[in-house]
Amino acid sequence: MAEAPKSRNFIGQAWLVILLALLYGGALATVHTALSARIAENKRNETYSVIPILVEGADQSMTAEVSVEGQNGKELTVYRVLDSGGHHRGWVLPAAGQGFADQIEILIGLDAEVSTIAGLYVLGQKETPGLGDYITGEGFRNRFRGKPTDRPLVVVKSDPKANNEILALTGATISSESVSGIVNRALANLKGPIRQLAPGGGEEQDEASSPADRQGETGP
């Protein structure tokens, strides 16, 4: 190249890249602002459609959205699930966290006493196709069903022995651990507050902030 070998004029070299980064950043911000409400609405509709899978006996039309303040001080929306007779059947908590590739968004179904996980559903993920994306499969999601909420879940690579152990997906340990980590953090954050909301669950309030909660909070 016939140009000057090393230019100290970085702006002269890079102005186009800098300008484009700003321009594209602005464009993406605009698109995000314009579409995020609609995307959130799509996710909400999907949440309602899977509530009967997450909590047995649930009636979608009876589901109520409840705003809860988590232990981290942030307001979150959770779903109180009722059956067609109006009886309290459980809860659905939306939660998200970093996966192997991108953010993983899940829904956690809990029974009425907030003592066991009733179901799990993956709302959004971009894990490796053919390996990590098996977290969306029923086979993996069912491994969470019936697990206790009083102890943090632990991912293991051989047959689970304790009832808080989850068998990892072959070739997708990080994705498996991400999901269980998201569950642990969400439970640690919200278990106490929603127990307080539960009808007749007021007495459990003290128990709710047991050491297990705090232990989960300091988890990965």
Next chain:
Amino acid sequence: MTRGEPTALERFINGILPENPVYRQLLGMCPVLAVTNGMKPAMTMAGATAFVLILANIMISLMRGLLKPHLRILVFTLTIATFVTIADRLLAAYMYEMSKQLGPYVPLIIVNCLIISRCEICASKQDVRVAVADGVGMSLGFALALASIATVREILGSGTWLGLPVMPGFWPNWGIMVLPPGAFLTLGLLLGMVEWVNQARAKKAGKRE
């Protein structure tokens, strides 16, 4: 192929068959194999790729005079990534089910060599008119290739086409065609067929001269 820059019309026609991105250039194999188990995902992918390819070509062509040789790939990637993110958000907002079905393959359009190669070969050297013709031609070629593979796989594997039943009731669906091996089998056989036709035509043309 001559060394002179092709005209807009040549670019457009080349993209569809003579330089078909899949059958002649073997580019974009990831979506070709991954999303062709049905016509609907294949056509959504073709549409999203066309959106990114045409807009990236236009942007790059508009600023081709400003590109610095050592920064051009960075500019290409930045431009492509922006349009892919926009396409991804649009799908999530207006075609939510399809967006979920395609999953990571929409963001993976960023690494589809077809797009960056068109930026490099055509858009960074020629004017906007030619770049648009090239983008549209290549997109049509890509859509055609995806459609051909998806048609074979969906009809044999699910007995439907675009979701409509086309095979008689007694047709046993070939499960393998929906699974990844079906993609490789179909692509290999179709590639072989295209090559065979090409060679036969070349022979004929040779005889005539």
